[in-house]
Amino acid sequence: MTAPEPTSARVRLRPEIAALPPYRQGRPAPANGFKLSSNENPWPPVPAVERAIAAAAAEVNRYPDATALALREKLAERFGVTPDEVLVGAGSVSLLAQFVLAAAAPGDEVVYSWRSFEAYPGLVTVAGARSVAVPNRADHGHDLDAMADAITDRTRVVIVCSPNNPTGVAVTRDEFERFMGRVPDDRLVLLDEAYAEFVRGPEAVDGRELLGRYPNLVVLRTFSKAYGLAGVRVGYAIGPVGILDAARATAIPLGVTAVATAGALAAIEPEAEAELLRRVAALVERREGLRDALVAQGWPIPEAQGNFVWLPTGERTVEVAERLFEAGIVARAFPGDGIRVSVGETESVDVLLRVLGELVEPSQEGPST
Numbered sequence: 001m002t003a004p005e006p007t008s009a010r011v012r013l014r015p016e017i018a019a020l021p022p023y024r025q026g027r028p029a030p031a032n033g034f035k036l037s038s039n040e041n042p043w044p045p046v047p048a049v050e051r052a053i054a055a056a057a058a059e060v061n062r063y064p065d066a067t068a069l070a071l072r073e074k075l076a077e078r079f080g081v082t083p084d085e086v087l088v089g090a091g092s093v094s095l096l097a098q099f100v101l102a103a104a105a106p107g108d109e110v111v112y113s114w115r116s117f118e119a120y121p122g123l124v125t126v127a128g129a130r131s132v133a134v135p136n137r138a139d140h141g142h143d144l145d146a147m148a149d150a151i152t153d154r155t156r157v158v159i160v161c162s163p164n165n166p167t168g169v170a171v172t173r174d175e176f177e178r179f180m181g182r183v184p185d186d187r188l189v190l191l192d193e194a195y196a197e198f199v200r201g202p203e204a205v206d207g208r209e210l211l212g213r214y215p216n217l218v219v220l221r222t223f224s225k226a227y228g229l230a231g232v233r234v235g236y237a238i239g240p241v242g243i244l245d246a247a248r249a250t251a252i253p254l255g256v257t258a259v260a261t262a263g264a265l266a267a268i269e270p271e272a273e274a275e276l277l278r279r280v281a282a283l284v285e286r287r288e289g290l291r292d293a294l295v296a297q298g299w300p301i302p303e304a305q306g307n308f309v310w311l312p313t314g315e316r317t318v319e320v321a322e323r324l325f326e327a328g329i330v331a332r333a334f335p336g337d338g339i340r341v342s343v344g345e346t347e348s349v350d351v352l353l354r355v356l357g358e359l360v361e362p363s364q365e366g367p368s369t
């Protein structure tokens with residue numbers, strides 16, 4: 001008689017966790033193709049960053065400094081705050097999870113715009129809280145008035161993503177200030193600025209200008225995008241000490257590695273940073289060129305302030321994504337909604353324009369300006 005196959009089906013898991021969709025990392029790009037599905041920086045690290053990471057790798061028998069003090073000090077200096085007002089995490093997604101856990105418990109609500117960063121719903125569910133997803137406006141930006149209206153006694157956190165991933169639209173300074181005026185100051189607002197360095201819109205909100213002005217505001221940024229360190233996982237939050245302490249308490253200890261902080265510290269040294277910001281400027285120029293060309297083709301592309309553009313392909317999403325894939329481009333498709341395409345290698349732009357030029361359909365919305 002053969003023993004029954006061991007099965008984990010009977011193990012009692014939290015049902016809401018077991019029901020979460022598994023993490024989908026984009027398909028790898030085909031040979032000679034382009035991976036434009038994760039908003040990564042297309043350049044490898046600058047030599048000084050690579051050297052710093054290699055040097056830190058030689059000491060990985062030791063635990064890292066649990067509070068990443070050296071990096072917090074540097075960041076505090078540039079943002080004009082104290083090191084205690086800076087929290088470093090293993091990517092800003094870890095920090096988002098920490099803040100949600102710190103503020104929202106079962107029965108509480110977390111308000112965010114939708115569609116936005118894919119991680120938000122899962123982080124809220126893991127905390128045991130409930131998502132309140134407020135639809136984006138027709139121009140694919142946050143509807144901050146509707147978000148303020150959605151705040152109830154149960155609301156503990158509101159997440160504002162600017163520029164919004166995946167649609168690219170930035171919240172304006174005026175919109176944000178009006179919104180903060182409507183949010184009770186005992187509710188935590190997280191301003192997720194993962195793409196801040198790519199923003200060129202003069203009216204866009206800039207968390208840096210708001211530091212110290214609100215007792216309930218935390219600004220989140222990352223080294224993953226503009227600074228090209230997605231692989232080592234390092235991001236940071238700036239905000240009131242009491243809120244940061246609570247978020248610190250929810251972290252798994254020692255999550256930020258010495259390799260990550262060494263990379264980040266090297267990336268903000270003047271020479272390395274100047275080169276990294278030149279790359280950001282090149283990506284911004286490429287983004288503008290790509291967006292303008294797509295709009296000229298007839299695609300209703302919304303404002304693009306990140307390192308990506310949004311194609312509102314609706315029901316055609318799977319078909320368009322497949323055609324891009326056949327041409328060697330992996331983009332992030334959200335079936336029924338749209339496709340997010342990262343601004344990557346120069347050569348990818350020609351391929352994108354060729355394929356998308358063949359697929360454009362006269363739009364009912366007309367091109368965005």
Ligand SMILES: Cc1ncc(COP(=O)(O)O)c(C=O)c1O
Pocket residue numbers: 038039090091092093094117161164165192194221222223224230233234235
């Ligand atoms: C809006 C937004 N926030 C946060 C993150 C997380 O970035 P990381 O955890 O790499 O810092 C991302 C990554 O794609 C993002 O798009």
